[in-house]
Amino acid sequence: MKKVGITGQNGFVGSHLYNTLGLYPEKFERIHFERNFFDDQEKLDKFVEQCDVIVHLAAMNRHPDPEVIYNNNIDLVKKLTESLERTGSKAHVLFSSSSQEEKDNLYGRSKKEGRELLADWAEKAGGKFTGMVIPNVFGPFGKPNYNSFIATFCYKLTHGETPVIDNDGEVKLIYVGELVQEIINQIEGEETKKLHEVPHTSVNKVSEVLKKLENYKQLYFDNGEIPVLESKFDLNLFNTFRCYFDIKNHYPVKFTQHTDTRGAFVEVVRLGIGGQCSFSTTVPGITRGNHFHTRKIERFAVIKGKALIQLRKIDTDETLDFYLDGTEPAYVDMPIWYTHNIKNIGEEELYTIFWINEPFNLEDADTYFLEV
Template identity: 70%
Template structure:
């Protein structure tokens, strides 16, 4: 039997990643759609809670000019969900996203701590199943700048000709969004309560150290087209986060510099400070390759002969980005994570393409998920 999983805050930063990741396990999970309007409609909220085997409560306010509004909003959301659970006599396993700020003297942290305590009280009184996940600072692709994290803010500023400023050079305990989603899925699969589950951070860094890395990514990648040195899983996650704040539609395709003399032409395809795998392909007219996406891999398509249409679409959205490339002006397009992509020969001759990806192909861990653009 599939587990029916609903996510309040489905369209938020964490919610969107969790919702998309669950679709990679279609035989295990069925996603129950949630809309924020449900909190104002008791009938719709009750229909949602009664339909779910698991509810991940992520809906919350992070920032507001009045901290009291943050507190009252977040507590009201928790109370509304609990009231619906009681009305429907729900036996759903509730997972609650709390924060390491529980221990800090601010209204957001207070709302998270008291929200978790309210769920614990519900679980004790109604024999409910509850997991309260206390989470460190989260970063990753598609987070809202000036809202979700300082990393989202820095990435946005560096890719939009703005100058980041460090307010406090603090020490941050961090977890990448993909790692956090794995934690949620692990807890869903466990089907066990854990009232105070401390999610362990996977990286620790000063704010200035993070900004230094991001500045290097801007110089090496955004300005020079090279791939920077990546010395850890954290740096790979940070680089993939940075790439997702680039204006993909207007940045690509990037033309190569051709050096032409009587012998022919020479083009430097990529400068690497990291390893990987380089492949070469020919594609006959009318054929399309790809239609898949990656969650961690860095990939470059370089067209050196023929005419190609490269298409990208972010998972969970409808907008398709079309890039037309020609061997007459060799160019490349890089694939952001969580963008399904393809390449089609739209010319009358064979298409010659060079593919680079940052890790060797492993048939047991392909990080390749098929979905048509």
């Protein structure tokens, strides 16, 4: 088992890496990090001493004054390097640099010089160092107007605003889940590289990405239809888009119910994609679920009885409660990285239809059990 610490553990990439490492408790022990450790030599040294691997992600990306960005990022590297020297650490240090290294800006300079400082430490101290140069990253829970243009577009489309394209160029992208897997490969591997260029996984024009997102808004956000997802990039982009909903106010979504003398008809899900549709009955007082997914798209549709559906993002304490009643059929979709369950809170059997975008595969279930 390797003890892994992540500076910037609560940031965009850091939180995804921290949560993913938590899926493999038999392989990794996560060493807790807080931003204030950089301002407390004793706490920083204690953190460094515990780690077999340190992934240095903490950095500033944007600020009105570029010199503030440069000074902040270099200062963080120097403090980490000094702690490594004080403690005599032999940890494998992985550094997150940027494809902007070669651009003429202070952010790019701060990443390149920071990488070189840590490489010098490793050479002098006999430490292990890998400098990762990373392309543009996108994915769920990124900050709009900060982490990615995709985060900004997703937020605006789901909050009644209109995205604007500043520069319609081609962008090399990597999904945060793909980047996390690349980092884990480096953690587990024995080879180190002063300069490791992480390959991008797609190239897209900004306008093409926006067109896809606008389609997701029209079909899915406004009408509940699961769109055609032709590639892995499309699936990752769609799951990213879904995470920007105001979930508390978006769900539950009521179905359109058509009634006549014969009874009622309700369309549960309209698909541009395949998947697996299931039906269940649940006796009063019983709870199903208490698990989460990292890639699957899932819908719970209550058609008879009374149900409480609960969601909680796995690294938060806030539980979202949705009450559904079959007299007004409705659904809730499950965002990735949200553990969820459904409980029969009525006095009769609960009838639920479950749809998920891929058939269950025991060898790759993407299902992680965790109490809401």
